[in-house]
């Protein structure tokens with residue numbers, strides 16, 4: 001049935017949700033491209049050969065239409081199940097440097113955020129808007145996909 005110009009079009013509301021996950025892992029900042037001296041110079045104490053650990057906090061933000069029946073962008077239970085299998089079981093209590101994803105990349109939190117982003121891009125029930133990773137209480141990192149900033153991706 002045609003709608004006339006005065007009939008309001010009902011738009012589906014779009015919302016975003018964020019959920020935090022925690023895991024502990026060790027790592028060592030070290031690049032195969034540098035010799036020992038340069039590694040120490042660039043990465044400092046974080047290049048210690050014995051490594052060190054962090055209690056990482058990963059915050060996932062998803063964005064999408066609010067389902068008219070469930071009232072949800074996505075079910076947090078589905079997100080938790082996905083995070084358990086694809087994030088926590090893979091990263092918790094590991095040495096990040098031994099994981100395939102860090103075989104050729106330094107285990108910085110920038111690179112961790114990019115890897116987490118790649119993982120949650122395949123979450124089937126809502127679109128990933130961005131990831132935020134806290135390494136320490138002083139350091140946190142955001143990634144929202146190539147060429148975008150967190151603010152752009154939220155628009």
Ligand SMILES: Nc1nc2c(c(=O)[nH]1)N=C([C@H](O)[C@H](O)COP(=O)(O)OP(=O)(O)OP(=O)(O)O)CN2
Nearest residue numbers: 027029046052054107108109110135136137138139
């Ligand atoms: N650009 C980046 N720089 C650094 C990263 C990183 O991921 N990206 N990571 C580290 C470390 O892994 C390091 O463990 C963090 O050290 P630091 O910044 O010293 O941590 P805090 O300030 O929170 O802790 P203090 O013990 O109080 O120094 C380094 N750089």
Ligand SMILES: [Zn+2]
Nearest residue numbers: 027046052054
């Ligand atoms: Zn560290």
